[in-house]
Amino acid sequence: MKDTETAHSDKISEITKDVEKCLINDYMVDDSLYSTPNFxxxxxxxxxxxxxxxxxxxxxxxxxxxxxxxxxxxxxxxxxxxxxxxx
Structure with missing residues (x-):
């Protein structure tokens, strides 16, 4: 059971890293262009x-x-x- 929990936790970490990469790098979510207000x-x-x-x-x-x-x-x-x- 412990091995299954560890494998599950590792997969969650991997998915989280992939999502962060996708959102931050590929879609530039944190790009300052989108945070600058337009007047x-x-x-x-x-x-x-x-x-x-x-x-x-x-x-x-x-x-x-x-x-x-x-x-x-x-x-x-x-x-x-x-x-x-x-x-």
């Missing part, structure tokens, strides 16, 4: 606010204005909101 220039709060979607009412008003402009220009594909609602 990014973040956009200002003003730029971030510009990216936000406008309120629904503003979008709807803009859409309705665009649709009425298409109808005034004779665009036959434009359907008025009133026609859809039955007005």
């Amino acid at each position: 990014y220039k973040l956009t200002s709060k003003v730029n971030t606010e510009e990216l936000k979607t406008p309120p629904f009412e503003v979008l709807l008003d803009s859409y309705r204005k665009a649709q009425s402009t298409k109808q005034e220009n004779g665009d036959l594909n434009a359907i008025s909101i009133g026609a859809i609602n039955g007005s």
